[in-house]
Amino acid sequence: MPKIDLSAVPARKGSSYPAPFDEPCATRTRRRLGDAGGLNDFGVNLMTLPPGGWSSQRHWHSHEDEFVYVLEGELTLVEDDGEKLLKAGDCATFARNSGNGHHMINRTSATARYLEVGSRNPDDVITCSDIDMMSPSSDGRFLHKDGTPYPGQG
DSSP: OOOOOGGGSOEEESOOOOTTTTGGGTTOEEEEHHHHTTOOSOEEEEEEEOTTOBSSSSEEESSOOEEEEEEESEEEEEETTEEEEEETTOEEEEOTTOOOOBEEEOOSSSOEEEEEEEOOOTTOEEEESSSSOEEETTTOOOBOTTSOBOTTOO
């Protein structure tokens, strides 16, 4: 098993959401560890979330299970049924097609780091809970829930 050199894995800052939905996630960084290690069946991302940052827009997956493990710091997990505090050593799971939108917000004054693991199903559709947006994994475009694309999304 090859060792991944974390310093060689590019850190992608922000998100690819269309404006203005990208703003709450503008300070997050993602390192795609699964890609760096040549994995195909599931993805593993090392996420860094500075104070005030959001992990994503609140969302759920149609065909993809998701797992989060907090390495350092504290995050507020926001789901349909409310909020829960996640501290270092805590984990959370999100079953596919649950319809329960989730995301995390760093409401502390310290940076948080966590691992994000997903099953990379090509049939997955990501649906945002609080805004008019969805994204099929097959092409990664951001669409309104009626299927019309956001500007610049073809």
